[in-house]
Amino acid sequence: MNTEIAAADALDPLQVAENWTGAGRDVAIATVIETWGSAPRPVGSQLVIDSDGNFHGSVSGGCVEGAVIAEAADVFENGKPRMLEFGVADETAWQVGLSCGGRIKVFVERLG
Amino acid sequence: MDPKLLRQLNAERAARRAAILVTDLERGSDRLVREGDDVAGELREAVERGFRSGKSGVAEIDDRQMFLNVHLPPPRIVVIGAVHISQALAPMARIAGFDMAIIDPRTAFATDERFHDVTLHAEWPEDVLKEHPLDAYTALCAVTHDPKIDDYPLAAALRAGCFYVGALGSRKTHAKRVDRLKEQGLTEAEIGRIHAPIGLDIAAASPAEIAVATLAQVIEALRKRELAGGRAMRAA
Numbered sequence: 288m289n290t291e292i293a294a295a296d297a298l299d300p301l302q303v304a305e306n307w308t309g310a311g312r313d314v315a316i317a318t319v320i321e322t323w324g325s326a327p328r329p330v331g332s333q334l335v336i337d338s339d340g341n342f343h344g345s346v347s348g349g350c351v352e353g354a355v356i357a358e359a360a361d362v363f364e365n366g367k368p369r370m371l372e373f374g375v376a377d378e379t380a381w382q383v384g385l386s387c388g389g390r391i392k393v394f395v396e397r398l399g
Numbered sequence: 400m401d402p403k404l405l406r407q408l409n410a411e412r413a414a415r416r417a418a419i420l421v422t423d424l425e426r427g428s429d430r431l432v433r434e435g436d437d438v439a440g441e442l443r444e445a446v447e448r449g450f451r452s453g454k455s456g457v458a459e460i461d462d463r464q465m466f467l468n469v470h471l472p473p474p475r476i477v478v479i480g481a482v483h484i485s486q487a488l489a490p491m492a493r494i495a496g497f498d499m500a501i502i503d504p505r506t507a508f509a510t511d512e513r514f515h516d517v518t519l520h521a522e523w524p525e526d527v528l529k530e531h532p533l534d535a536y537t538a539l540c541a542v543t544h545d546p547k548i549d550d551y552p553l554a555a556a557l558r559a560g561c562f563y564v565g566a567l568g569s570r571k572t573h574a575k576r577v578d579r580l581k582e583q584g585l586t587e588a589e590i591g592r593i594h595a596p597i598g599l600d601i602a603a604a605s606p607a608e609i610a611v612a613t614l615a616q617v618i619e620a621l622r623k624r625e626l627a628g629g630r631a632m633r634a635a
Contacts, residue, residue, distance in 0.1 A: 308402050320466045331455035331468050368427035399402050
């Protein structure tokens, strides 16, 4: 039972965020706050990022994580939260779109 | 996000208590609301809706865009009795999204051969519940017919505020059970929370049908449950 709990903790983004920040790492949290159409991950899903580009969790099925991590650099730099939007309507759809045709809004904030 | 808030939120989640992290999307400031906390104004309605539905989302509160990330403990069903009904209930509960555990000290009943893919404890409820206590996000179904096994977990479920408490048995059996629970110091109002006979009245006849009736009643109790703090809520 305890090993099960430990394994679940290791996969839980918010627990990972607490562990990373406790270890002195600079951490940002990205959260899906709205979805339209078919979106790969539900509202509330979270991705934890550190300033070296390590990440844990997901805000899509792998479609836009790279872009979110790149945008997080700004958040680390000035500490201000950012709102990101991804979807087929986006001009960058070919690079970082959701192939499922959905649209998502992601809020990125720094921890601390 | 404030790291202190994150630690508090993780502590609430680890303890299987409901909490909502409310984030102001313009300022980036946030606050933690626990179930039962007194919340004022427009936020109150949004928070209550979140606790009841379990759904996260954006709400406009006092002309500000707020994101409510709702963290509810995953609901689970603890069944006392590794009987025929439990064999039918286990796969149904899993499909409906519940974690389920079965407790029965009778090792002839609680065998791996009779139960697959479900947590099975071939021990007395007194011992198991010490290790895995009941809580408000747990439904307790007592289906052994045996007071020696059922009574203790029924009393424990009422004291823990389980969102559902059900017991198998005829009205006559239940009347005797009520007397025994009163002797244990439970009030009439507390005992009145027990659904007995167990399950919605759909004239269920077979063990599988009783499992359907029971699961439906558990879902009804979950979706119509009262929020901690005492305000009765109805599904919108």
